[in-house]
Amino acid sequence: MTDTFASAPASPSAAAYTVPQERRVLTAIPGPKSVEMHKRRLESVSTGVSSTLPVYIKKANGAILVDLDDNHFIDLGAGIGVTTVGHTEANVVEAATNQVQEFIHTLFTITPYEEYIRVAELLAAHTPGDFKKKSVLINSGAEAVENGVKIARKYTGRRAVAVLDHAYHGRTVLTMAMNYKAMPYATGFGPLASDVYHAPSSYPYHDGLSGADAAERTITYLEKVIGASDLACLVVEPIQGEGGFMVPADGYLPLLQEWCTANGVVMIADEIQSGMARTGAYYASEHFGWVPDLVLTAKGIAGGLPLAAVTGRAEIMDASQPGGLGGTFGGNPVACAAAIAVFESIERNDLLAEGARIEKALLAGLTKLKSKYDIIGDIRGKGAMIAIELVQPGTGDTTKLPNAAAVSSIAAFAAQHGVLLLTAGTYGNVLRFLPSLAVTDALIADALTVIDHAIAAL
Numbered sequence: 001m002t003d004t005f006a007s008a009p010a011s012p013s014a015a016a017y018t019v020p021q022e023r024r025v026l027t028a029i030p031g032p033k034s035v036e037m038h039k040r041r042l043e044s045v046s047t048g049v050s051s052t053l054p055v056y057i058k059k060a061n062g063a064i065l066v067d068l069d070d071n072h073f074i075d076l077g078a079g080i081g082v083t084t085v086g087h088t089e090a091n092v093v094e095a096a097t098n099q100v101q102e103f104i105h106t107l108f109t110i111t112p113y114e115e116y117i118r119v120a121e122l123l124a125a126h127t128p129g130d131f132k133k134k135s136v137l138i139n140s141g142a143e144a145v146e147n148g149v150k151i152a153r154k155y156t157g158r159r160a161v162a163v164l165d166h167a168y169h170g171r172t173v174l175t176m177a178m179n180y181k182a183m184p185y186a187t188g189f190g191p192l193a194s195d196v197y198h199a200p201s202s203y204p205y206h207d208g209l210s211g212a213d214a215a216e217r218t219i220t221y222l223e224k225v226i227g228a229s230d231l232a233c234l235v236v237e238p239i240q241g242e243g244g245f246m247v248p249a250d251g252y253l254p255l256l257q258e259w260c261t262a263n264g265v266v267m268i269a270d271e272i273q274s275g276m277a278r279t280g281a282y283y284a285s286e287h288f289g290w291v292p293d294l295v296l297t298a299k300g301i302a303g304g305l306p307l308a309a310v311t312g313r314a315e316i317m318d319a320s321q322p323g324g325l326g327g328t329f330g331g332n333p334v335a336c337a338a339a340i341a342v343f344e345s346i347e348r349n350d351l352l353a354e355g356a357r358i359e360k361a362l363l364a365g366l367t368k369l370k371s372k373y374d375i376i377g378d379i380r381g382k383g384a385m386i387a388i389e390l391v392q393p394g395t396g397d398t399t400k401l402p403n404a405a406a407v408s409s410i411a412a413f414a415a416q417h418g419v420l421l422l423t424a425g426t427y428g429n430v431l432r433f434l435p436s437l438a439v440t441d442a443l444i445a446d447a448l449t450v451i452d453h454a455i456a457a458l
């Protein structure tokens with residue numbers, strides 16, 4: 001706990017921190033006020049909605065969450081990759097506040113406004129590819145996936161949707177059929193949408209395949225099980241999020257794109273978790289030399305306000321009949337104003353470099369831990385999207401048996417000590433580091449010390 005907002009500015013915006021950037025644990029976790037609030041919640045909030053860490057938040061700034069009992073948590077989750085520029089980032093707060101005073105809603109499909117257009121222009125400028133691009137704005141990641149599928153079907157006149165093993169794409173009736181894991185996302189909520197196919201992915205730690213071999217395996221599945229002429233789109237997360245931050249083997253994604261282009265299939269990058277400057281690039285696809293046909297953005301785009309987009313090749317985006325795309329809140333002006341501020345902050349504060357800084361700090365610290373503890377089987381990811389996969393002792397180089405129990409214990413220990421850490425993975429055996437770009441090296445070092453103690457305590 002060496003870092004304070006007065007002495008260790010992380011970025012040019014550090015001076016604007018309104019909460020000291022340090023960990024403080026004052027009570028048992030959850031504290032008494034959170035325990036009381038939790039009882040109240042159970043009376044009125046559906047138990048279908050659960051919470052990873054039931055401490056109730058009253059304030060957040062930078063990379064720190066403050067709960068009702070005044071505990072300060074180092075936030076390594078950023079609301080699952082949403083507050084990428086930092087909690088209550090000054091530029092975002094100012095832009096949203098100003099917009100609230102001008103007008104809050106009209107509905108772009110009734111009476112439009114400039115902010116929507118500006119976001120579409122910024123998306124066209126910052127998504128991969130040097131071709132004419134257009135966008136539609138909606139509210140959530142799942143809605144972006146749904147619209148991507150609608151647009152691809154309309155453009156191609158084809159029915160089938162392909163995704164990869166270990167994928168996560170949302171909780172709506174279509175997207176729950178696109179996830180790998182039935183539990184908890186689809187179990188009992190069926191029937192599932194038809195024409196969704198799950199192809200093998202690239203998971204180098206487990207399959208050991210080169211990008212070319214993994215791509216061949218995926219393409220064989222697409223050709224044999226679906227047939228290219230029936231396939232509208234292939235939807236892929238360049239780095240799989242909920243699945244456990246799998247980084248595909250080199251060449252895998254461009255080879256799939258090549259096949260899609262040759263076969264008239266729309267290839268869609270689900271950059272909902274990996275995008276918006278999180279990985280040291282605006283979009284993770286760039287790390288792999290992948291230029292997708294359509295890109296899905298959500299989460300980090302508006303600093304915490306709900307906004308999402310489908311952006312891509314103009315001829316595909318224009319396939320829909322006028323009036324075919326939209327929604328009441330899509331491209332809300334306050335969310336758009338916040339998004340414009342996010343793009344400004346990324347440029348002004350050189351946040352792509354912050355992603356690279358965080359990657360360096362996390363990889364260095366985690367590599368040290370890996371040499372100490374053989375349950376850390378793999379370290380992977382890019383920028384502020386790094387994970388460790390935990391395995392049973394002694395199996396890291398052989399069978400790589402998942403160790404979900406260790407992940408649960410470490411996350412619980414970390415929470416008790418003021419570090420919010422997210423879990424992930426098809427087998428629940430991945431710890432992910434998904435902090436905001438405002439997280440300082442000192443906070444990362446402090447959090448890693450807690451994790452070191454957590455593993456030692458197993």
Ligand code: PLZ
Pocket residue numbers: 080140141142143145168169170171237241242270271272273274298299
């Ligand atoms: N695609 C790649 O990561 C959302 C899920 C949180 P929405 N991931 C966090 C939860 O438990 O509901 C996500 C994603 C990828 C799509 C989505 C869906 O985005 O904004 O949650 O709909």
